[in-house]
Amino acid sequence: MSSDARRSTALKAHAAPPLTGRIRVPGDKSISHRALMLGALAIGETTIEGLLEGGDVLATAAAMRAFGASVVQRSPGSWTVRGLGVGGFLEPEDIIDFGNAGTGVRLAMGLVGSQAIAATFTGDASLLRRPMGRILDPLRRMGVQVIARSKDRLPLTIKGPDVPLPIEYRLPVPSAQVKSAVLLAGLNTPGTTTIIEPVRSRDHTERMLAAFGAAIEIDQNDEGDRLIRIEGRRDLKPQSIVVPGDPSSAAFPIVAALLVPGSDITIEAVLLNPMRTGLIETLIEMGGDIAIENRRTVGGETVGDIRVRASRLKGVVVPAARAPAMIDEYPVLAIAAAFAEGQTVMEGLNELRVKESDRIAAVAAGLAANGISFEEGPESLAVTGGGDSIGGGTVSTALDHRIAMSFLVLGLAAGKPVTIDDAAPIATSFPEFRALMTGLGAHFEDVEENDA
Ligand SMILES: O=C(O)C1=C[C@@H](OP(=O)(O)O)[C@@H](O)[C@H](O)C1
Numbered sequence: 001m002s003s004d005a006r007r008s009t010a011l012k013a014h015a016a017p018p019l020t021g022r023i024r025v026p027g028d029k030s031i032s033h034r035a036l037m038l039g040a041l042a043i044g045e046t047t048i049e050g051l052l053e054g055g056d057v058l059a060t061a062a063a064m065r066a067f068g069a070s071v072v073q074r075s076p077g078s079w080t081v082r083g084l085g086v087g088g089f090l091e092p093e094d095i096i097d098f099g100n101a102g103t104g105v106r107l108a109m110g111l112v113g114s115q116a117i118a119a120t121f122t123g124d125a126s127l128l129r130r131p132m133g134r135i136l137d138p139l140r141r142m143g144v145q146v147i148a149r150s151k152d153r154l155p156l157t158i159k160g161p162d163v164p165l166p167i168e169y170r171l172p173v174p175s176a177q178v179k180s181a182v183l184l185a186g187l188n189t190p191g192t193t194t195i196i197e198p199v200r201s202r203d204h205t206e207r208m209l210a211a212f213g214a215a216i217e218i219d220q221n222d223e224g225d226r227l228i229r230i231e232g233r234r235d236l237k238p239q240s241i242v243v244p245g246d247p248s249s250a251a252f253p254i255v256a257a258l259l260v261p262g263s264d265i266t267i268e269a270v271l272l273n274p275m276r277t278g279l280i281e282t283l284i285e286m287g288g289d290i291a292i293e294n295r296r297t298v299g300g301e302t303v304g305d306i307r308v309r310a311s312r313l314k315g316v317v318v319p320a321a322r323a324p325a326m327i328d329e330y331p332v333l334a335i336a337a338a339f340a341e342g343q344t345v346m347e348g349l350n351e352l353r354v355k356e357s358d359r360i361a362a363v364a365a366g367l368a369a370n371g372i373s374f375e376e377g378p379e380s381l382a383v384t385g386g387g388d389s390i391g392g393g394t395v396s397t398a399l400d401h402r403i404a405m406s407f408l409v410l411g412l413a414a415g416k417p418v419t420i421d422d423a424a425p426i427a428t429s430f431p432e433f434r435a436l437m438t439g440l441g442a443h444f445e446d447v448e449e450n451d452a
């Protein structure tokens, strides 16, 4: 969109009265991407209930259509996908634009990597800056050709070989996106593709591949690394998928309710996969009153209702080992930390440098703009809470939805309102954010660009 065409989207959050009520957050983003992709490979009709209809997932829906799958919205949240069979993708006629979606483009590169078609991928200014070498390195070993204008950044074209080579790949970074891209490439690779995972990351791809009938096995070696093996060129069976609520979206109302005095809210049917609950664990350690009610299993994943009551928090040290289970939640944890007694130290944050923004730098800039004390290290952030009269700043969201929502939560809890310069990125993962938070009692105000 040209800057002329772009509407002013600055938004101000004011101190909120007690937040109360029951809400449901939209479907999990990780599971939504994967449901569309695996549905596009299965022969027959996959149905998806509760699909996240955010910009990132809609980009994946469009991409699956560009590869020839039928992807249809039946009613809000309810979708059907008719797939093409493993290896059945058609060569897309046009460039595929993934917008802001790192997961979407990286997993799609894995899908294309083992099919003898060429596809060109691009994205928004944020996505063009993000590293793609972590996906391209293993794909090149499988025989994929890559043509990139600047080294391992989008836009780039990849072309899969006629017969991809199965590889054994030890993950150099704890990344579910890298793991998933290689596993998805393995689906159409003859023989066994093996992932060695020294540090666990979210396992939705493994769980969903098993449910779709892929030949996937999970083991451990003597060193304690997880071994994931997939035998390629097997058909996938279509599934009926119910997508649980996204814990990474629930994080915002959870932290807001902890911080706004007198609050008592319940968020229903949230995914509680243990590789996604690091924030909840941390907030409970900080003294947060968070109870999980009605714990149950839906489509092979644990879900539950999360009741949150306003609490006095204290600072903690969040160990680096917990990072993969709360990787997208550090920006909003930094906001909780700003209200905790003492210091909260977050370690092992190196991956935050390569998200939609450099999230350590973006959070640091937002904290500074709002009078909150912190220390920034190359891979760490320490926030000192309890300062008086915080808020009042304007924060640059840097095309990053999580930065945008985190600092709006700050505004709900701080003495002085907080403005974000651009609320548009919120729609990539949580289009209902404003309406749901307003329903709980929050007050947001649109700001003219000149006033931001
Ligand atoms: O696989 C996924 O769905 C995701 C994995 C994580 O990224 P990394 O794999 O880069 O850690 C996470 O930050 C992202 O929001 C979603």
Ligand SMILES: C=C(OP(=O)(O)O)C(=O)O
Pocket: 056, 100, 101, 102, 103, 104, 328, 355, 356, 402, 429
């Ligand atoms: C990092 C994120 O997403 P992605 O990598 O898919 O852009 C996120 O949603 O916080």
